[in-house]
Amino acid sequence: MRKRLIISSLGVLAALLLALIPLSSASAHEVRHVGNYTFIVGFLNEPAYANTQNAISLTLCNGKTCQIAGGGDDGPVSNPLNDADKSLKAEVSTGGSAPLALTLTPVDGAPGKYTADFIPTKTGDYTFHFTGTLNGQKIDEKFTSGPNTFSEVEHIASYPASxxxxxxxxxxxxxxxxxxxxxxxxxxxxxxxxxxxxxxxxxxxxxxxxxxxxxxxxxxxxx
Known part of the structure; x- marks a missing residue:
């Protein structure tokens, strides 16, 4: 009886501790299997802020296994897909604004990783659109920021204010x-x-x- 009481108390304490831990507004990156490949997409710098330099972060792997060493977003990946920038195009859009074409650039010393620099000027959701081919496979995929994908663009306070x-x-x-x-x-x-x-x-x-x-x-x- 006493043992059950202790276990129950520990369970309640664990639940309370979990409730006190703040939840992230969005996952770091979205992982999606597209045919023979795995896409890992998000902002290069998260959280993302309006009027602050940022970039699309794209990681590509062959197959459905795309493990990142070290558990973070910056480590080397398994089964990286190289030279995707030669056949894949990217653009970004938000709200009713016209899409902006971007150039994917391989990250030096990081096989399978690519970036496309831009400055988000508005807060809210952003959509990254990838089109083209990967070894003959047609690609037409959109990734939109949100609570279950990657960071939305937020407002950052400036000091001193003008x-x-x-x-x-x-x-x-x-x-x-x-x-x-x-x-x-x-x-x-x-x-x-x-x-x-x-x-x-x-x-x-x-x-x-x-x-x-x-x-x-x-x-x-x-x-």
């Missing part, structure tokens, strides 16, 4: 305060009107229930 940015932020804050005040005034006014209607209704009911003066009193006054 005067224009500060003024705009102050103006936005002022407009927000004015709108809040308007909303509060409407709410208070609505509550006041409701309370007034309730009071008026109560007064009308009270007047209707008020007993009329007795007939005897009226007759005595006439006499």
């Amino acid at each position: 005067q224009g940015t500060t003024s705009q932020q102050g103006n936005n804050d002022l407009q927000a305060q004015i709108q809040d005040a308007k909303n509060t005034g409407v709410l208070v006014g609505s509550l006041g009107a409701l309370i007034g209607l309730i009071g008026l209704g109560t007064a009308v009911v009270a007047l209707r229930r008020r007993p009329a003066a007795s007939t005897g009193s009226d007759e005595s006054l006439r006499g």
Whole structure:
């Protein structure tokens, strides 16, 4: 009995510890098997920030086995696919913006790894599109950032803020305060009107229930 109690307590403690561990907003890279090859795709630098230099990170392996030594994204991979940059094209897009064509470049000293430099200028989801062929196999694959794939582009705070940015932020804050005040005034006014209607209704009911003066009193006054 005591042993079961200890095991249960440990289980609850482990669950609490897991709950306290913050979850990552996205996996480091997306792994996808495409025909005879394995694609590992993401941003070169994650988390990715708007207006900060970054790049597509592409790792290609022959077959469905693509293990990265050391468990990270920077180690050598098993079964690397070389020279893919000669037959594969890449482009990036976000939202309704037109796709931007990029050039894949092999990473020196890292077989099977390729990058394509660009600077994301907007926050949000980005899509990497690869087209072409790999040893005769047609490739047309899109990889989109998200909670289950790779990092979305986030906003990074700048310091010190420019005067224009500060003024705009102050103006936005002022407009927000004015709108809040308007909303509060409407709410208070609505509550006041409701309370007034309730009071008026109560007064009308009270007047209707008020007993009329007795007939005897009226007759005595006439006499």
